[in-house]
Amino acid sequence: MIRRRAGLRLWLSAGWLGALGAAALLAPWIAPHDPLAQDLFLGRMPPFWEAGAEPGYWLGTDSLGRDVLSRILFGARVALLVALAAGTISCLVGATLGLLAGFLRGWFDMVISRLIDIWMAFPPVLFSILLIAVLGPGLVSIIIAVVVIDWTRFARVVRAEAMSQGAMDYVASARLAGRGRIGTMIREVLPNVLPTIVVLLTLEMGIAVIVEAIMSFVNLSISTDDPTWGGMISEGRSAIHQSWWVLVFPLIALFLTVLSFSQLGEGLKDRFDPVLR
């Protein structure tokens, strides 16, 4: 019973993310309107089921008459781009450092552990805002900020895993069989730590989506004209009593995406856990 529910959760979240990825790739062809096209005569049109809706604008328009659905589709490109880039790079950096620290120990481990402690003293939201203030607004800055802040998430967990794996007999026998330290680490330890890394990567992608949304919400992402979910939410927040749909639809997209990444990560964790399997 529990397993079937976990499987359903895995498929639902993978399904939403797959559909979103396809929609983001195909956005220029499937979006009904140009996401930047303004039409002041069509400002604040409600979604299709409400009185006064404009045909062809399914989810309504914002105050400048831009199509909400098209902007959500194009916003998905930004969200997923940041998720992939920031997630993968912080995973590579953090997992490598964590693996080296946990397996090699010694002075390198001391330096990494100290750095992780210092990083933990920073509120992540504030740290990212500080970095983006320094780097200047933009997508590249957001990706750099996520990597600089979140490498510790990977490093901390992978270090602990590598340490416990390193104490096991199979590692000792690989060394006895004549394999070098780095060779043992890559060939023997890494495959055993990989499931954990995959889970962390999935969770990290959800975090990156949220960071991008927050940064575009406070206007520190790409230019305000370009469609981002956070930017749309920010606009919707300021006109919340006049046009709720400008806030609600991007919020639903963001909510489902973040929920899916996190459920996918949790589902994979259960899948990989030999005790539960």
Next chain:
Amino acid sequence: MALLRLIAIRLLTTAITLAGVAVIVFFVIRVVPGNPIAMMLPPGATEADIARLSALYGLDKPMITQFGIWLAGVVQGDFGTSITTRQPVLGLVLGRLPATLELSIMALVIAVLLGGVSALIGTRGRGGRTEGAIDVANGMALSVPDFLWGLVLMLLFGVLFPVFHISGRVTPSLDLPFVTDFYLFESLLRLRFDLWADLVAHMFMPALALAIPLAAIIGQLLKQSLKETMNLDYITLARTKGYGETHVILREALRNAVLPTLTLVGVQFTFLIGGTVIIERLFSYEGLGNMAIDAVINRDLPLIQGIVILFAVIFTAVNLIVDLLYAVLNPRLRHA
């Protein structure tokens, strides 16, 4: 003796961490591409103007000297002058701190209440539908961050059923008799319950948004340790004495199950404080976090520095207190 040594080591690592934070903040901010002095001057300023202002702010000296001067100032509480308001950073920051502290503590109280009650109900109905429902709710609450809960709450209780205020700390037209910046606390002391109610109506949604993920963590962990405790012999003994299930949970099990949750609450509380930055922005609450974002938008570097360092000090202080409390409460360390 072991306790004293532990405290000494912990104080030392805290000092190292804070020094590391100071170094990072200083150098990250100095990496700014573009000259901060140029941004402070009107266009058309001469080279001589730039040089004079640089000398005034000490920016013409070598980096290490600058760091020394800056650190000496920070240690004495001198964080420089805000570029946008031309006021000392320390005063500005301390003026906003109470608002953020009140919000964080209110959120913590809500989280402990929500999480505690859900854990007790879940333990009472363990193995059944009630526990299943609570597990699903906890899972949802943990999957989505406070920022999104804030937006959902705002739509529900600010727009659909407008029971709470969606922006600000207090209704601006009210006449405030306060002498401190701890409005919520002072309104209670002055017995001004009308003002207290208005403050709560503003704070409740941001505090609840911050509390939801923490409540889920508390609920999960406390339920788990309660369930483990319920299998112990002394609980069976209490049952044979004829006490009811609720009495056994509240009077016998809770006291022993609560310690691991307490230590976790401390660490999670620092995450909650970090979350205030964006939640305050969302609800236009006039606290430290909202000020931080304005400072970033205006590129007010001295102010950003001051706020980041203050947050880091709060973080390390909370962590330190939790560790020391744990050392004091843990009998194995106490009697060693």
